[in-house]
Every structure is written in C-alpha cells, then in structure tokens.
Amino acid sequence: MTIQTAVLIETLTALGAEVRWCSCNIFSTQDHAAAAIASDSAAVFAWKGETLQEYWWCTERALDWGPTGGPDLIVDDGGDATLLIHEGVKAEEVYEKTRQLPDPSSTDNAEFQIVLTIIRDGLKADPKKYTRMKERLVGVSEETTTGVKRLYQMQANGTLLFPAINVNDSVTKSKFDNLYGCRHSLPDGLMRATDVMIAGKVAVVCGYGDVGKGCAAALKQAGARVIVTEIDPICALQALMEGLQVLTLEDVVSEADIFVTTTGNKDIIMVNHMRKMKNNAIVCNIGHFDNEIDMLGLENYPGVKRITIKPQTDRWVFPETNTGIIVLAEGRLMNLGCATGHPSFVMSCSFTNQVIAQLELWKEKATGKYEKKVYVLPKHLDEKVAALHLGKLGANLTKLTKDQADYISVPIEGPYKPPHYRY
Amino acid sequence: MTIQTAVLIETLTALGAEVRWCSCNIFSTQDHAAAAIASDSAAVFAWKGETLQEYWWCTERALDWGPTGGPDLIVDDGGDATLLIHEGVKAEEVYEKTRQLPDPSSTDNAEFQIVLTIIRDGLKADPKKYTRMKERLVGVSEETTTGVKRLYQMQANGTLLFPAINVNDSVTKSKFDNLYGCRHSLPDGLMRATDVMIAGKVAVVCGYGDVGKGCAAALKQAGARVIVTEIDPICALQALMEGLQVLTLEDVVSEADIFVTTTGNKDIIMVNHMRKMKNNAIVCNIGHFDNEIDMLGLENYPGVKRITIKPQTDRWVFPETNTGIIVLAEGRLMNLGCATGHPSFVMSCSFTNQVIAQLELWKEKATGKYEKKVYVLPKHLDEKVAALHLGKLGANLTKLTKDQADYISVPIEGPYKPPHYRY
C-alpha cells in the first residue's frame, strides 16, 4: 500500500470497481496513502508495522464483503490472498466430509499456523465462506515471481480454483519493475536506513536474476566493488561479462560490507554467515520473503543482542565477538520497509499490466477464453503498456513501412517479436 | 572464416568430421586463418574480398563432395548454404516435372539472380544433385537471427527439408554473442576503420535489440551521446531507462556523427538520409545484410563519387554539397569487414552451442527425435555451455541444497529457469 498502489485503486475505482484492500507485507504500508484511500476510494485493511497475526487478520477481513457479496476479481501481489482462499476451500471440503477442523499444530511454520488458525476460526462461523468466494471469483492477476510460482504449482497439481493471469512475466513488468525498480530502490533503502557511503565498499549480491541485475548495477554505479553469488551458470556468466566477480558467500563473507539477497529462494544468508561478518556489515533482502535471511537463526542465537537503531534498522550483536551486523527491515523487503518501494514511473508499467489483466478477465468472464490455468498477457498488450509510457519520456517511435514489415514478417502495428524473444 | 571459425573446424575434425568450408560474408574471411585450415583440417572455399559471384560459387563448391559423397550435417551462419540447397531442390523438382530451367531474369534481386544462375548451370550437368543432398542430410544448425528467421518461415510454409536446430536463440548465443560480442567489435571496427574519437560524438544506433544494446552500451561507455531509433515500444522503453534518447532517424540525421544499423531489417538508412548528413559522418551496419543501408541508392546517386580511403573504408561525396560520408565495409557487417569479428571467448560460447547441436543431431539421426522442424537446444545444454566457460574466468558457482532446490522446484543440477525466462 504505497502511493502508487493508491493510484491503482483510484484507477480501478474510476473504472467502476468496488475495492477492498490489504497489504502484502507487514512493513510496506504507507499510512498516509492508506488514509487517503480509506477516505474516498476503498476499504483499507493495512497499516505500517503489522504483526503477522494482524497481517493475516487484515487479509481475511479484506476478502469479506459480508453475507451477500464477495470479490469478483483479485489483484494479488505475493499470492497471499489467493493462498488463503485456496487453503480455506481445502479446509471447508475436508470439514464437509469429515467434520475435521484444520489443526495449526500440524505445521512447524509459524506463519502457516496463523493461516490455519484464521481458517479454523472462520469455519466454525461459516463453513462455506471460501467455497462461495471461489465460485464467484472470475480470476486473479498476480505480479510477483513468488506468487506466480505458487500459481504454476497449483496449475501443475490441478488445484487452481480460478483463472490466473501472470502479470509478473509481462516484459513490461519483469524487465522493468524488477530490474529498473530495484536499481532505484535498493540504494534508496540503503541510504535512508543507514546513510552508508556506497562508494568504496565491497557489496555481495546473492542472485543475478532481474532483481539482482538491478541491484548489482546500482551498487557498481555508486562506486562499490560488487561480488555476485549464483547457482545458474548462465546468469553467472552474465555477471562476469559485466566485470563482476562470481564467488560463493563463504568466499567473501568476512570481507564484504554490504550483503543483499535477491534470490527468491530461502536460507541464503544463515546465522553462521552473519557471525563471520565484519563489524557493522549491512545485511538486507530485496528478493522475496524474510527467509532469504536466516532471521529465525539470528533471533535464536544464544546471547545475541538486538539494538534497534531506528524502525527497520537493527544492529544485532554477537556475544563472542561483541561485534554486530545491521539488518534492515527485519529481513523483509528492504525497499518497502526502509524506503518507499519502487518509484511511480516503473510501478505505472506494472500496474498498467494489472489493470489490463483485470479488464481482460472481466471482459472474457463469460466466454470461456480463460480456464483454470495461468496465462501471460498477449504480446500486443505488453507492447501497449510500453507504448503508453513513451510520451512522458519524449520518445519518437519509428514506423515500419509495409515493405519492411513484410520483410521481417510482422504486422506494421506489431507485435514485433516472437514469444521466446528475451529483450 | 575467422580464427575462431578455424578452431571450430579443428574441433569438428577432432570429433571425427570431414569438413568443407565456405564463408558467410564476402569480406569476413581472414586469409591467414583460411590458409592454416586449408593446410591441415578442411577444404576451404573462401578468401577476403570475394565478389558476389565468387561467393556463391564458393558456397556451391563447398557443398560438392563429388559423386559419391555429400554433407551429412550443415553448420550454417546466415542460412545461405541452406538456402542454396532448398532452392536447388525446388528447381530440380520443377525441372523434373516441366523441364523448365530456373530463369535468373525472373527476379530483380541481383544476388538472387546469381543463385538462380548457379543452380541453372548445375542442373544441366546433374539434375539430381540437390535432391541427393537433401536426402543424405541429417540436419542443420544455424546461428544467426537472419538465418533462423528463414528457417521458421520454411517451417511455417511446410517447405523445410530437414531438421534444424536454432542455435541463435540459445541464451548463451543471443544474449552473449549478439550483445557482448558487438559491444566489443563495434568500437573495434570503428577504430580500425577510421581512428575516430568516439568520446564527444553523437551516435545513432538504429535498433535496440541485443545487437543494438551492445552497440549502444559500447558507444555510451566510450563517451558518445547515443540516440536510438526503434519500432518496438518495449525496446524503446528499455533504451530510455538507460538514459538514451529515442528519436527517429529524420529527427537527428543532420546532427549525428556516427550511424550504426543493427535492425535485421532493410531500408534503414536511405540515400536521402545520407545526403543530409554532416561532412564525414560515419555510416555502418553491424546487424544483417548490406540492405540495412541503401547501398544501391548510394551507388546510383547521380554524380556521387566514391573515394576509397583504404579497403572497407570509402568516402562517398555528393555532388550538390561536395561533402561526403564515410561508409564502412560497403554496408556489410563492419565488425567482420573492418575488424576481426567477435573475440574468441564469446565465439566459444556460440560455437560450443554449434558443436553440441551437431552432436545432438548426429546422435539422434536414427531415432526420429527431430522432425523437419526448427528446434532450440534444451535448457540444460544451454546451461552446460555457460558452465564450461566459467572456469576460465575464475568463477565459483554456488550449489543448491536439496531443501532449497525443492523450495523453488528445480533439480539441484539444473535446469534452473522456466523456458520463458528472459535473462
């Protein structure tokens, strides 16, 4: 719930939607944006600095339109709303058959315990709530790598309950928001949280996907020496071609000043890495969930002390060495927690994709065009998103002649590239 | 036929192949490399500075193993060998049915007239040559955007005569050779041909695909102010995000110092553009055929004078203004004509793809795995190409744990990305 999200809500409202809103991250709500939206555009269930309990309570509340209503469409970011509905439906089906309620103690995952608790408590009051919701739902559009991965898994398992549009893999999303957004918001977050001089520092970027590429570019340009860690040999070779060293975290853990995780995976920086870091090394995550960094291991490290410098900026001091590291945003997305997220221009690209996806789902709701599968937007819509943003930057596009279009076998008005084109 | 191609030939020979070789470009043969190969590895039909007649004669000769032999596999670059065989077969089929010989005057295209002439002349001597050839052929692997486009057109038309592997769209080809290769070889060609100082100049890059991105990066880094022309709004927006201005050629034609075409299309810089350029503006092509630049229009411009500064560097003077422009490599690929092409490291990536493709075609020749279609290499082979090149650059890859691999749903040993991933 940033200013940019607020404009998205206003846009959807202007298009005729009735909107209810919750956040995708306990730290990322900008309270002034939430307040503005709450006053005139949508019901808002979010504030900066929620607990996990509050976060899931908000998610559940946002989905509740009262007895006769419910969402027709979901605009998702991270997939938590979609997850809650799917888990809810699963529990209701089990309950209908067996009268068994979901058991939070059946999982070790603290956050999932909360999800199960919320479903269990709701089930007692209304054993068909999520089932009615899924029956009404026309579809979801999802914009993160993480959320999309879940959708494809559900598609593969045959458990996806409604059509989904993967907005994340629009070119105008993944190659813009992920890359250029992070190139902007990583240094922004570092500066606001720590005021550290980036020039001259050694920075480790874990992962060299689109997010990692944006982060590495930003750090290199600001004068840091950047070292990349990668599992994928192709991405590793790309890093090398840009003059970046590719090493393992173990190789550099005690030498670097700044560590950034961008992997979308878990267990990237473990407490045993953190113990070996230099005093006041900065550790942050811009990739995915807080489990990229071993926050659990850190919190439970015997004798560790947490000193909050300011909100979202904590110094953790290890007892053996009395040296400490600076962890940003409690291991969660630092650009949302410590700065204001991605800037408007790039979010406009992403959200234009979201709006176009929502319009498409709604327009085709009765045609059967979209089954219970995951779709990407067709390329001409992707190109349209880009075209809509060129005027603001003063660009003049060149027009193909008929002859040229025929020569390269594309329509004059596009789309111009085959589906596999990588940009 | 560069030094790198020579090593490819030596590699194929070492793997057991008997190789015959011709060039894909009338200017790109390095005679010392050709001589070395001719002396010990392969029959070579190429030299630097062929006429178009000689070029196609070479192509035809390279394919001729004598009465009892013929190629089993083709390693193609630009698709001219594949084209000749397809046109040859088509002509032989017509001839068999109708006794009609191909008529060179049936086309306006000067180069295609040569092709038809060669086929016609061969047809009289042996009316089944190309037919026998296509029957023997196990497949082709092709490495250029241009050649691949032709293959897909033949696949679409149902005229493709044997299986084809599209090596161009391996990530380790298109995102390396095209991008990093041109980032190296464009300034190399400019410097060798003209010694021009790039810093401070205004450079126009027509097209912002992988080749254009490499060229624009090289020119920007060398201190030029770079302006991009594009038809595709997505690529245009990428250029803008890198701080490059996006305008039409008309907007800047009389202001810029250096013009580079990278489009893969035709009719990009016309003689009417060239007339308006500043004195000694440099015009060159690194994208595709010489028809990116209107060489025909230039040559036929009334009163134009061509002054050859040195081979591949011509000054063309217009009679009205008595000012001239510098055209490199007669409008053909300037990095091959004016420098030595791409450097070995990146060509090794491309050629490793070629070798792997050739091995794959040969291994599967009897299994029916490959039909008369166009295939890209599977991602694990693409990743293997990258992995083979990391050691030379001192990289240490990170290994996934089992737990992490499960978490992101990939095998520990890869492949790590979904097919649509863009890198």
Place this chain on the structure above:
Amino acid sequence: MTIQTAVLIETLTALGAEVRWCSCNIFSTQDHAAAAIASDSAAVFAWKGETLQEYWWCTERALDWGPTGGPDLIVDDGGDATLLIHEGVKAEEVYEKTRQLPDPSSTDNAEFQIVLTIIRDGLKADPKKYTRMKERLVGVSEETTTGVKRLYQMQANGTLLFPAINVNDSVTKSKFDNLYGCRHSLPDGLMRATDVMIAGKVAVVCGYGDVGKGCAAALKQAGARVIVTEIDPICALQALMEGLQVLTLEDVVSEADIFVTTTGNKDIIMVNHMRKMKNNAIVCNIGHFDNEIDMLGLENYPGVKRITIKPQTDRWVFPETNTGIIVLAEGRLMNLGCATGHPSFVMSCSFTNQVIAQLELWKEKATGKYEKKVYVLPKHLDEKVAALHLGKLGANLTKLTKDQADYISVPIEGPYKPPHYRY
C-alpha cells in the same frame, strides 16, 4: 550539524578543545545529532528549520564565551562566523572613530540587514566584543568553495584579520567531498524528497565543477539523460568527453524534468525560467546559497501559489498555466535539507583535514609560521588524510624502492606529486 559533524565535535573535544557550535544552514541541523552533542560534548546553537533571524542569532551566540573567554580557533563552513567577526570589527572601528552605528537600511540584501542589525544591537552593549575576539583568534580553517572565496577576497583587500587555512582545496576535500559526496547525496535528496524515478528523465546540471561532475555522474548512472550548462570551456569540454550534452538553460528549460544548480554563482535559474518548465519539473540547488535559484523572484511572482507537499518539498503553481514546479529545500542545499548530507566516509576525509588544520594552527600559534593570509595544507598532510582512510577499504599500497623514488625524484614516503598536479 549532521551526525558527522557531531563526531568531529567529539574528536575536537577529545583532543582537549572546548567547543561551541552553530549551523551553517537553516535546514541542515539534525536535531538528534544536536541533542546528543548538547548532552555531553559542546554547547549547541542550532535546530532544523531556523528562520534567518534565528540563524544569525545562533551564530552570534555561539561566538560568545562570556566576558572572559572567546574562541581561539574557528572551524568554519561557508564562512558566516568569519564574516560576522570581520563585519563586527569593521563596525566597531567605525563606531570608535565616528560613533556611527551600522545602518541595516543601507543594504538591499535582506540577510545582510539581519547581520548589521545583530552587530548594531551588540555594539550598544559591548563596543569591543569583536575586536577582543579577533585579537584572541589564532586562526580559522574553512572548508567550502564559497567561504574560501571570501577569504581570498579579504586577503587580496588586506582586510583578513587572522590566519586562515583553506581546507576546501585539499585534494582529499575538493576531489572527494565535492565530487563523491554529491554523487551520493544528490540522488539521496531527490529520492527522499520526491520519490521520483530518475531513469528515463532529462536532467539539467548547471555547472560542471567538482559538485556538478558528481551530480552529473549520479544522474547518468541512474539512467537519466543529462544536459550540462557551463561558462568555462574547459569544464564544458570535459562534460562532452563524458557523453553529456552542453547547452544553455534557455535551450532546454521547457524540455527537462530535473534541474540542479551546482555553480557557486547566483541567478542561475530565474523565475522566468521556472515559468517555462514542464508541470512538476523539479528544481534544486546543491551548490551554494539559495540565490543560485531566484527564490525571491519566485516568491514575489504575482499570483504564484506555494503548496507545501512536506517540509522542504514545495510545489509552486503559476497562475497563467496552473502548472507547477517542485522546489526542494526552499532553494537551499537540497542534500542537507532533504537528506542527511554527505555520508560519513567522505565527511571523514573532509573533517580529518579540518582537524589537521586546527592542530597545525594551534601548534604554530606562537611561531609566526602563519601570517594573516590564506594557506592550503602541505601535500604530505593531504596524502596523510588519504592514507588514514585506505585501511577501512582494504587497500594495499605499493611501496617505492629507493631506486624508483630517485628515478622520479620524490621521497620514498612522499609527497608524490608536484603542487600543480590535478588528480
């Protein structure tokens, strides 16, 4: 009064000084830093958001040690403390001879009216205050271009009252703080104040000195297209060599998105420029006083409306067009007003120069080494500042052999460069 200044104060205190402190800028005091210092290290006369009256009251108060004391040394930044003393002494001399008090109405400059008022009011109470102060003063060290310029003018006019060390022109100040400091703090200030995406925007940097070079580099690296304005042909040629366009403000005023003044001069962006800017163009100053931007003209523009978005971020709307521009920090230094100034590492270089200068002045106070002139630090001290900062960044210096040192005629231990060397 940033965190870095606080550490400087603690350092001076630890070296034995008794410190009183005021700010050099009405917006730049970080209240938490001021509070920390006030509690244990020094008397502080500064807070964020002073009026000009309050600012000069603070300056006067900071200099007042009571009847028996007074400053022995001044650490100056911008030269206002030095100015006040010089103006005070001048007024006291006139008063002693003529009994004339200074007349604030004798000047049009609103700020100088305040200075004269403060001196006039003080003069009635104690007509010898500044005279006693200058007699006690051993010297001043000054770190800004602006302050140094005043000192050289006073030296040229023969009015300098005590020795001065020009810390600004230490290499480890001007080529670090001005260049690398601004490269960091300009985007920091822009992001914090406006969250604007820099990539894709057109930015005008007025002035290409060290500050301008840092700003232009930061903006270019962040993906802006940067246009430079310059009066000096050498600096202009440097900009061109980096691929930056050099134009006048008039050429681009209605096309650009971001305007930054870095000149150290006045009247750079006038209200007539601002009227022609695009809606929501951002205008800011990182060079010098707020008169780089015509704030007076803006404030007095008929019908103009000021909308404060948040402190230090104002939108000024012109009545004719109803479009507005965003002015940062009321035209004062935006990196101090909208962000936290330069980061610690580079300020450490600057302040190490200050401390070394203070130690030098104090050590030589009785030797007559320093006359009433302006001095720069000797090169071996400049090199020492750099050497003290290398360890933190993991650098290993190479040592000259005796033979090599003789060959290039420098001592093994330095200094290594002639005085005119430009770095």
Place this chain on the structure above:
Amino acid sequence: MTIQTAVLIETLTALGAEVRWCSCNIFSTQDHAAAAIASDSAAVFAWKGETLQEYWWCTERALDWGPTGGPDLIVDDGGDATLLIHEGVKAEEVYEKTRQLPDPSSTDNAEFQIVLTIIRDGLKADPKKYTRMKERLVGVSEETTTGVKRLYQMQANGTLLFPAINVNDSVTKSKFDNLYGCRHSLPDGLMRATDVMIAGKVAVVCGYGDVGKGCAAALKQAGARVIVTEIDPICALQALMEGLQVLTLEDVVSEADIFVTTTGNKDIIMVNHMRKMKNNAIVCNIGHFDNEIDMLGLENYPGVKRITIKPQTDRWVFPETNTGIIVLAEGRLMNLGCATGHPSFVMSCSFTNQVIAQLELWKEKATGKYEKKVYVLPKHLDEKVAALHLGKLGANLTKLTKDQADYISVPIEGPYKPPHYRY
C-alpha cells in the same frame, strides 16, 4: 609521426615555419603519414620500426639544418631532442676545456651509450655544432610528463639552456590527452594486437594518474574487473571511490589476465612477476619508456623463448613451465606500437597547445618575457584551446552576466578558475 602529427606539421608550415621532423618512438611512425609529409611539407627522419641506433641518428639528422641554419624552435615530445642538444653542449664545453671526448663506455645504459657515441662522432667533425644550436634556439615546447620532468630537473640544476613551455600541464593536455586519449587507445591497442575479449577478464592497471584513470575506465567499461596498484594514497583512494580494488602487483600477479603499466616510473613489472603470470597473460605499457616493464630481464632470462605472433606482439615462453606471456610493442607505448595512437580530436587539443606555445615563444623572443625556465601556458590560452574545440561537438556555452562575473570575481570572458583549480 602519426596522421595527427602530420597535420601539426602542415599547420606549422602554413604558419610560415620550415620544419624538419623525427619521431619520439622507434615504433610509432606511420609510414604513410611520414611519406605524405615528406612529399610536400617537411624533411622527415623517421620510419616505423627503427633500431635505437637509427632512432638517434634520425634525431641528430633532423636537427642539422646545414652549416648556416638551425632550429629556432623545438616542438618536443619526450624530450629527446632537448636532451641531445643539452648533452651535446655539455660535451662541447668539456671538449673545449679538456679536449676530452665523451666516453660511451662510461655508462651502463645502452641507449645513453648510443647518445654519447653520436655526440662523440659529431664532435670530431664540428666541435661547436650544439653550441651554435643552443644560441640560436628561442625555446622548446614539450608535451609529455617524462619530458617535462627532465626540464624541471634542468631548471632546478640551473642547466636549462633556453626557455621551455610545459604544454603537458595545460589542462587541455593532461586532463584530455592523457585521460581521454588513453581511454580510447588502450582498448584499441589491445584489440588490434590480440583480439582478446576484455569482458570478464581481470586487468591490473599499475598507476592511477591521468593515464591510469583513462585505462582503468576503458577496461571497466568494457567489462573487465580492474585492480589498481598505486604508491600515492590519494590516487589510491580515488580508485577505491570508483569501485576498483587497490592491491600490490604481488597480490594479483598470478590471477590477472591483462597487465598495463601507466606509471612514468621504471621497474614496475619485473621478470620475476612475469614468470608467475598465467599462460597468455598480456603485458603492456602505455605510460612511458619501455623500462616500466623489465624487458632487459625478460630478454636475458635463461632459456626464455620469444615467438613473434606478428609485429609488436610477442609471446615469451618460460622454460620451467612452458607457459608464455604476450608482450606488446616490446614494452614500449602499446597505443603507438600496436594501434595508431590517440585519435585526432584529442590530439588536436594537445597540438593546439603546442602551436599556441610556439607562437608565444616566437612572439616574445625579443622581449625577455621568457627566461631559461619552464613555463606553463596562461589559463586564458588553455581555455581558448578548449573553446576552439566546442563547436565541433555542438556545445552552447553559457555567458556570465556582468553581475554574476562580479559576484564570483572573474572577468566575463575568463579565465574562470584560480591557478590551483584541479578540474
């Protein structure tokens, strides 16, 4: 004797001079440029690939105008002509007093033995040649760091025989030719000599002065990982601020792929370093004389084998390991030996300084303005050189108002900066 030098000669000739010319480097003469000049503008004593004997013979011959003439002015580059005259005069003075001839065996330096031999042989024929020469000489202008260092030493020793203008330390020379010239010509030389892909390689730049800065920037931008060696802590800190690692040669000698010396000192890369390098590591010098690299040690290394790949590109194979390194231009300036030196635009800046210096010396020859000392050009002439080059790059300078000029205390028409300004 490059194309650019040829234009300088034509310019001097057009201004009325009679010119005789020799080279400053045994490899750098471009024979086509020399031939063109010899045919219509000046007597030329130079060819590509001289022996050292031939080189000094050429220098002596170029200075010999026959019995009645002699040079009035010298345009020097490296100071060898100036050296020969000073050594000649010294020898003639000794000879006049003592009848002792110079003894080549009095020195270990092979090149200086040649100088003494030439002087000795000339002395027998004409014992007053150099004395007459120095009496006629109005002055010299010198453009290299190395040549200037010698001039200042002679000034310090009181042995300078005529006025000298240090053109090297014009801003428009040292901050342009050295920096931007090398940024262009280092990769140019590497590419032409070796075709090596720079991206992904580890490059060591020895020295981070202007030349080193240009080289490091070029290598970094081309995708290399750059490590700098430095003796000067200030330059080292500058490298760090650009994200470059600062280490000693010993730290990285066995890890790097490309080594470049830029120091102006001797004994930078010794044979014991070269023995430890990776196979096919590239070693080159762009700083100064060939003694930056221990060519003598390499040539005399027991069992070493030299394999000439092509002129100026030698592979030296060590017997113990049978691995070899690639040495460019026999350790001499690789941009002159392997490419064509700096491009015209930047050489035009340097040579405009030379021409202005020559005009100044000649205009003031009778006024006594210039004594037997070393002078730099006044800043207004330095600014004039820059101003003359702006139009070609399309720049529009801003003009100061009278009010602004007064405010910063400079004349409206410049010069704009104090002498110590570093740019």
